[in-house]
Amino acid sequence: MAVLFVLATTLASALFAVSVTPTAAAARQSQSRPATGPSAESAAVLAAIPNPTTASLEATNGPLATATYTVPNPSGYGSGTITYPTAGGSYPGVVLMPGYQGTQQNLQWLAPRLASWGFVVINVGTSTLGDDPASRGRQISAAGTQLISFSSTAGNPIYGKVNGTLGAAGHSMGGGGVMAALRDDSRFKAGVPLAPYYPNQNFSGVTDPTFFMTCQSDPVAHANTYALPWYNSMSQAEKLFVEVPGDHLCPMTGYGNKAKQGKWIVSFFSRWLYGDTRFSPFLCGAAREADKNNPSLVTRWQDTCAF
Numbered sequence: 001m002a003v004l005f006v007l008a009t010t011l012a013s014a015l016f017a018v019s020v021t022p023t024a025a026a027a028r029q030s031q032s033r034p035a036t037g038p039s040a041e042s043a044a045v046l047a048a049i050p051n052p053t054t055a056s057l058e059a060t061n062g063p064l065a066t067a068t069y070t071v072p073n074p075s076g077y078g079s080g081t082i083t084y085p086t087a088g089g090s091y092p093g094v095v096l097m098p099g100y101q102g103t104q105q106n107l108q109w110l111a112p113r114l115a116s117w118g119f120v121v122i123n124v125g126t127s128t129l130g131d132d133p134a135s136r137g138r139q140i141s142a143a144g145t146q147l148i149s150f151s152s153t154a155g156n157p158i159y160g161k162v163n164g165t166l167g168a169a170g171h172s173m174g175g176g177g178v179m180a181a182l183r184d185d186s187r188f189k190a191g192v193p194l195a196p197y198y199p200n201q202n203f204s205g206v207t208d209p210t211f212f213m214t215c216q217s218d219p220v221a222h223a224n225t226y227a228l229p230w231y232n233s234m235s236q237a238e239k240l241f242v243e244v245p246g247d248h249l250c251p252m253t254g255y256g257n258k259a260k261q262g263k264w265i266v267s268f269f270s271r272w273l274y275g276d277t278r279f280s281p282f283l284c285g286a287a288r289e290a291d292k293n294n295p296s297l298v299t300r301w302q303d304t305c306a307f
Helices: 002-016 040-046 054-058 110-115 133-151 173-184 227-233 258-273 277-282 286-292
Strands: 066-070 079-085 091-097 120-125 162-171 188-194 210-215 239-244 300-303
Touching: 054 258, 079 110, 079 133, 091 110, 091 133, 091 173, 091 258, 110 120, 110 258, 120 133, 133 162, 133 173, 133 188, 162 173, 162 258, 173 188, 188 258, 210 227, 210 258, 227 239, 239 258, 258 277, 277 286
Parallel strands: 091 120, 091 162, 162 188, 188 210, 210 239
Antiparallel strands: 066 079, 079 120, 239 300
């Protein structure tokens, strides 16, 4: 708890001198609801992915073999490791962003899980460890731009592998960065802010599907201060809110129930970046009930089901 108290105090100090006035969102195309089914291109990729089950989604890795590629010259962010399916085809891209003083290790657990279910994942390190949420949002956008560029570059290991659809997940200030990317960069079509932190912001204009996962005993970014007010303000978005036991570190590598967290995050991105309704029951149907109604796993759950 002493470490978390110091983190909370430091986060507040780091942002005190930073302007947190909400910025105007970039012009966005009307998209009150995403597509209800996969495109023809995505359908071909999804044909190689077997029907998900609770057991397969809670496993450490999904059905696809993966490889990694270290970004040699990051542009607009500090560092990057790309994990991608080795099978042919093009896939949605997902950017992972750590929190304050965090590194790629923070969300390292999530990269192979997502990639093995059909995503090209870039796990980002920030330009400096103290970068504020606004900077992290810009770095998410920069990483997405470079991911798409690599996919267009012959000879690159991920050449042809990114279909142009982007999502993002981030912890703490990185979660605030995810919200900024959803608000300000129309290329991002779904987001997963994990225990997000970004004071004095207005995200009511976000219309993209958003999954807020928070930690019940979080002294830094409690859901009642950030995630839930944002959730309630986003009247045009499909939304999921899940609070789980634990402190502010609960989404990070080595903390929390990764079988459950991984299942929900993979299902959410699969539903909204692919339009794959095979994953909906794990968020909205009978397959979720054992999780939702178990207080040792979930302390609060809200949603806009049915997806």
